Amino acid sequence: MSHELILSMNLLNCYRLLHLSYGASTAQIKASYRRLARQYHPDVNSADKFAQAKFVQLTEAYKLLLKVIEQSGIDQSSSSAELVTATHEPNNSEVSAHSPSATKANHKQPPVSFGPPLSALEQQLKWSSYQNLQQLLKEYRFARAIALVEGLRERIPQDSEVRQWQAIAYQCWGRYLVSKGQFGKAKIYLNKALKIDPYNRSLGVEVERDLGSLEKML
Numbered sequence: 025m026s027h028e029l030i031l032s033m034n035l036l037n038c039y040r041l042l043h044l045s046y047g048a049s050t051a052q053i054k055a056s057y058r059r060l061a062r063q064y065h066p067d068v069n070s071a072d073k074f075a076q077a078k079f080v081q082l083t084e085a086y087k088l089l090l091k092v093i094e095q096s097g098i099d100q101s102s103s104s105a106e107l108v109t110a111t112h113e114p115n116n117s118e119v120s121a122h123s124p125s126a127t128k129a130n131h132k133q134p135p136v137s138f139g140p141p142l143s144a145l146e147q148q149l150k151w152s153s154y155q156n157l158q159q160l161l162k163e164y165r166f167a168r169a170i171a172l173v174e175g176l177r178e179r180i181p182q183d184s185e186v187r188q189w190q191a192i193a194y195q196c197w198g199r200y201l202v203s204k205g206q207f208g209k210a211k212i213y214l215n216k217a218l219k220i221d222p223y224n225r226s227l228g229v230e231v232e233r234d235l236g237s238l239e240k241m242l
Contacts, residue, residue, distance in 0.1 A: 035092065036154075036189070038085035045184060050093060057086040146180050157189060166197035191221035195231055202234070207242055211235065 039048060042056045060082050062068075069075035142150065153176045160169035173190045180186055194217035201210035217231050 035089065036185070038089050040185070041081055041085040042089070045188075050090070053086065053089050053093075057082060142180060142183065150176065150180060150183065150186065154189070157193070161193065161196055164200065166193065166200055169193045170197060187221050188224060188227075191217045191224060191227055194220065195227065195234070198231075199234060202238060202241075207238060211238055211242075214238070 039045065042048075042053060042060065044052060044056055048056075061079065064075045064079040064082060066076045066079060069079075153172060157169055157172055160166075160172065170190075170193050173186065173193050177183075177186050177190050194213045198210045198213035198217065201207075201213065214231050214234050218228060221227055
């Protein structure tokens with residue numbers, strides 16, 4: 025199990041805790057944390073153990089996100105900031121992470137859209153599926169992971185986070201296929217990752233790199 029995959033899936037959970045979309049800017053992260061920290065701070069919830077535990081979770085998520093941003097050296101001053109996507113990190117026999125094709129990616133800004141809020145049942149389904157998805161990716165059970173997230177997307181198609189998870193699962197599978205020498209099939213799934221979440225700049229850069237390196241192998 026790669027450290028990068030564990031970290032990336034943990035990052036998704038951090039964004040969820042802070043009520044943010046994956047790839048939010050540093051300013052957005054700080055603003056959301058300040059708002060939620062005031063709401064759950066122990067000083068105003070002295071008798072509420074749940075609120076105190078929530079405050080600890082929020083603080084840990086906030087610190088982890090800022091640490092990753094600082095270590096990555098990425099400027100997140102805009103809302104379209106780039107972060108490392110949840111992928112299996114290739115070794116020397118796999119796709120290179122430094123293909124110049126990444127700089128040619130054309131990333132569009134997503135249109136503003138508002139879907140209906142999730143019901144309590146849908147929320148429960150979503151986050152139980154998230155836990156299962158995380159475990160499946162850790163175990164490299166990519167076919168099961170993709171089946172899970174595709175089914176979840178059919179159930180709650182309006183949820184942007186589920187779309188991101190689906191794209192991540194496709195990229196993980198594509199990179200794994202490259203490591204096994206199945207280049208044609210790998211290309212299909214990498215392109216699926218781009219198609220399913222075309223407005224995710226971070227994912228787009230990573231997948232463009234993968235595709236650029238893959239073209240050199242074909």
